[in-house]
Amino acid sequence: MKSNPYDNDMKASPFFFRQATHDDIDDLLRLLHILFDFEEIPFQSSKHRKALNMILNTDQTCIMIAETNEKIVGMCAAQLFISTAEGGYAAFIEDIVVEPDYRKQGIANILLKKMEQWAQNKQVIRLQLLVNQKNEAAKKLYHQHDFRSTPCVFMKKNI
Secondary structure, eight states: OOOOTTOSSOTTOSOEEEEOOGGGHHHHHHHHHHHHHHHTOOOOHHHHHHHHHHHHTOTTEEEEEEEETTEEEEEEEEEEEEETTTTEEEEEEEEEEEOGGGTTSSHHHHHHHHHHHHHHHTTEEEEEEOOOTTOHHHHHHHHHTTOOOOSOOOOOOOO
16 A cells, blocks of 8 residues: 555545645546536636646645545645735645545545645644535535634635
8 A cells, every 4th residue: 555644544444645746637637627517617627737737836735635446536725825814824725526426435524634734734824715605515514624704705806
């Protein structure tokens, strides 16, 4: 079995958790397609491939994956930034997705735990994420991991 620095509580699991590499990009694109369909975000393979390559080319980001029988079935990404409010690093978590046939098996829960371990190793003070208002299962999961709503509203502008 592969050595896994993030696998300290999954001895009996059929799933293996590790950081993604460039070799995983096609599988990550497949998972993003599932997520973006749910989020009603147009899927543009070349655009998303470029972003995945950018994420994988720096140590300020991480994509944690779950695999079983050499098939990638889940992912979670994070990016570091400096928070003036916290006086140090924070990490923005996004793109948490598990293949539908593998849901309800604790994969997203463990992906979040593994990502939190990665963030702690990077001296991150705060984790944050956005959640779709209609995704009740995701909101329940995040509350179980002590994420709390804030009075802030997400806004964006494409430039």
